[in-house]
Every structure is written in C-alpha cells, then in structure tokens.
Amino acid sequence: MAGRRIPADRLNELRTFAAKGSTRVAREIGALVAEIDALAAENAGLRQGAEARRKSCPLGPLDLVVLAGVVNGENLIETAERIGARYEQVKSRRRAIYRRIGARGASHAAAIAVHNRWAKPADGAALGAPERTDDEALRASLVASPGEWALVKESNSRSSAGQLARNIRAGRGPWGPPYTYDAEARTVHGQPQVYARYVPAARRAADKRGD
Structure with a gap:
C-alpha cells in the first residue's frame, strides 16, 4: 500500500537475512534495504532542513501568505483581495516584510523567499514576475x-x-x-x-x- 511504513523490527530482520545469506534473493533484499535506509536518511535531512528554515524565518504566518503573493507577482490589490485585507494594510505589511528580511524591493524579496524556501512560485508563475507599481x-x-x-x-x-x-x-x-x-x-x-x-x-x- 502506498505510503505504508515498514516496521523497524521487520527491517532489522531483513538486514540480518541479507547479511547471512548468499543467494540472489538475499542480495536483492540487501540492496532494497540499503535503498530504504538511504531514502529514510534523505527524508530526515529534508525534515531537519525545513524545520531549521522555519525556525530561522523572521516572518509570521500572515507575512508568509503576503510574501507568497510577492513571489507570484501579485500586486497589492490582488493580495488584498486574496487575504481579505485593505490595500493600505497590505502595502504597510509588505514594507515591514521587506525590512525584516533585508530586501531592497519586491524582486529581491521574492529571490530571498525562494532561496530560503519560505515560499515558491505557483505552477506556471515566473519568479519575480513584473507587477504593477x-x-x-x-x-x-x-x-x-x-x-x-x-x-x-x-x-x-x-x-x-x-x-x-x-x-x-x-x-x-x-x-x-x-x-x-x-x-x-x-x-x-x-x-x-x-x-x-x-x-x-x-x-x-x-x-x-x-x-
């Protein structure tokens, strides 16, 4: 079943079988277990990296929603409509976001956000897409x-x-x-x-x- 985890004790049994056995089946099981271990280590690294980036991000949840609009080229009105806020509120929040992440403007903020994986372009959207002033x-x-x-x-x-x-x-x-x-x-x-x-x-x- 997709997404089903193999219990740790079962993996240990397979490792023991692969280490003691010399048949083709044992070798294939050994290779499969090694691949599972490599994927587990990769996923653990990704989780740790994501957690580290989350902890290092100076922005709150709403800030990240606004920043995602910057990454996807939204203008102030479009972001305001999407989050149900007033134009002036979004304008003020954007400026505060730029200050907090050290961005010179919208394009720089988008680049910082994507580099740190705080936000990503939507499917088909170009990073730093030109927005109206x-x-x-x-x-x-x-x-x-x-x-x-x-x-x-x-x-x-x-x-x-x-x-x-x-x-x-x-x-x-x-x-x-x-x-x-x-x-x-x-x-x-x-x-x-x-x-x-x-x-x-x-x-x-x-x-x-x-x-």
Whole structure:
C-alpha cells in the first residue's frame, strides 16, 4: 500500500537475512534495504532542513501568505483581495516584510523567499514576475470602483496634501488626463491625508455640459 511504513523490527530482520545469506534473493533484499535506509536518511535531512528554515524565518504566518503573493507577482490589490485585507494594510505589511528580511524591493524579496524556501512560485508563475507599481495598482483600484473615495497618501503637512490633491485633479504626472480623478485633502486624527476617486467619462462629459 502506498505510503505504508515498514516496521523497524521487520527491517532489522531483513538486514540480518541479507547479511547471512548468499543467494540472489538475499542480495536483492540487501540492496532494497540499503535503498530504504538511504531514502529514510534523505527524508530526515529534508525534515531537519525545513524545520531549521522555519525556525530561522523572521516572518509570521500572515507575512508568509503576503510574501507568497510577492513571489507570484501579485500586486497589492490582488493580495488584498486574496487575504481579505485593505490595500493600505497590505502595502504597510509588505514594507515591514521587506525590512525584516533585508530586501531592497519586491524582486529581491521574492529571490530571498525562494532561496530560503519560505515560499515558491505557483505552477506556471515566473519568479519575480513584473507587477504593477503601487501607483498603477491604486489607479486600477479607483477605476474598478468609480465614485468611491480611497486613501491615496498620508502627507507630512496639510500644504503637501493639498498640493497632491490639486495635482491629481489637474491630471499631472500619472493622474492624467485632467479631471479623470477627483481628490481632496483631509485631516484624520491629526494626520494630513489625500483621498481620491475615479470620475467616469460620462460624468465628466455631463459636468462639462453643466459648465
């Protein structure tokens, strides 16, 4: 039966038979027992190595789940959806993971994880597969939920938060064309923050006609 273990006393009996016997059957049994011993030693080594890697890993269970997403090229939104967390939570946890394992970024973290066998690419996934940048992922999230406000950034000051909100509304940098996104600066628990939402094309056209 597959996966059935041979009792140790039975293996000892076979070893004794093979050592005392001189027939072809005894030699074949001896070779089979030697192969079983080699496989057992290999499995023991693998178990010890896995346990050592587990003990040396500085990450918790949820960190490893997030790190697996990095290895498989998930962006922040995809990981958040998979584990049922918010975008900001995953973004913060990823940064903490990178710091704890000494990674410079996503590709470096993926390489460290695979080298230490903390995570492995899923079938058909390429290690370090290109993922969308945080800004690209955020814009995709806004587009997927038109009209819903989402946190874009926490700023150091109200003035910088206000400037970023104006840049988003004006379509500067990656936020173009103009008026694709609405944005505003808010202060939450004393922390300046910038929130944005995607404005569908039909609404933009209606707003223009209203002007």
